[in-house]
Amino acid sequence: MLRNLLWATSKHDVYLLQNYSVMHWSALRRNTTEVLNAARPIVPTTEFSRSFPQPLSRVQISTMSVKDNLLVAGGFHGELICKHLNQPDVAFSTKLTTEEDAITNAVDIAESSSGSKWVIAANNDAQVRVFDAANFICLNRFCFPWSVNNTSTSPDGKLMAVLGDSSECLVSDSNTGKVVSTLKGHLDYSFASAWHPNGQILATGNQDTTCRLWDIRNTSQSLDVLKGRMGAIRALKFTSDGRFLAMAEPADFIHIFDTQSGYEKEQEIDLFGEIAGISFSPDTEALFVGVADRTYGSVLEFNRSRCMGYSEAIF
Incomplete structure (x- = not known):
């Protein structure tokens, strides 16, 4: 189940999961600091604490996203759980559902077509929930016929890829669902998606060991x-310039x-161990x-090397 548990916000700043903690690795200082401890009781101390009457505790983190000074x-x-990186306390926490296996x-942290920031959660209860990142109010709740494993929002904020326990992948209107x-084309359940920065190409990753590329203007x-x-295929990421696609x-x-x-040109990285996440730095210089x-x-x-690809630097 491991995926999306590592995020780079710059070439020098990486956030990763370690047991119950989200840690920040600074390549400049060569050290790690704890950003979120999910083993302790989580009680939001801001005006958003109304969200959940009982504090969360010992939360086993399954997925995360870090972008625009926000950790989700x-x-x-x-x-x-939502936390601003420049604030010591958690801003918002809740249980989205009380169903078993939920x-x-x-x-995902995404920008809407109107320019506002969204927090989007996809759950095993076959629902996608969209929150306003400014006040953490739930704006929309979209229901689908199967458990949702992944969503991603197009660069212009108008479309949302929705993938899950189905061989079919959906593209929905991000405002209405x-x-x-x-x-149609995959043979099994899907787990990952990514939009090319030009907004025309969508990549989808599937349990059938393939990634399919779709032109959103003609999806036949x-x-x-x-x-x-x-x-x-558990994780997909484009570089910010659209030059490379990483597939884990x-x-x-x-x-x-x-x-x-x-x-056509491909570089394969062969390593040892389960892959918890992949992330390009925003300047595309590091993976x-x-x-x-x-x-x-x-x-x-x-x-990044200037002949094609990425060469190992440190570990």
Whole structure:
């Protein structure tokens, strides 16, 4: 289940999960500091504390996102935690659902078409919930026919990719939840998606060990199929300039595709251990990989080389 548990906000700042804590790794200071301890009782101390009457405690974090000075984490029992990085206390916390097996599968921080910031949570209860990141009020709740494993919002904020326990992937209107396209081609459940910065290409990752690329202007069939080596495609990330697409399997293999070559040029990174997350630095100069292994747990950094690809720098 490990995925999206590592995020880079700059080439020097990486956030990663370590047991019940979210840690900040500073490449400049060469040290780590704790940002969130989810083992302790979590009681929001701001005006948003009305959200959940009982404090959360010992939250096992299942997924997270860090962007625009905001950390959002989801839990294995439907929890949602939001914390501003420059504030000592948690701003908002709640249980999205009390249903059993209500894991928060994915969280996203996105900009709406009107320019406001959203926090989006996808859950096993087949619902996607959209919160206003300014006051953490739930703006929308969209229901789907299957458990939702992942969502991602298009760069212009108008569309939302919705993937889950189905061979079909959906593209919906991000404001209404109305399905505008159904993507058919995968053979199993889907776990990951990513939008190219130009907003025209959507990548979807599936348990059938493939990533499919879709032109959002014509979704009748996929443009291309990128194949993994042996596992489901659990994480997908484009660089901010759209030049590269990184694709992670559950363990051991990460694939980097050069989009300018029509995804023909590929670099394969072979490592050891479960992959907890992948993240490009915003300046595209580094790729960080979280390895979740009791013995070899680590963060790997690969620096961009000017001949194609990323070469390992430190670990």
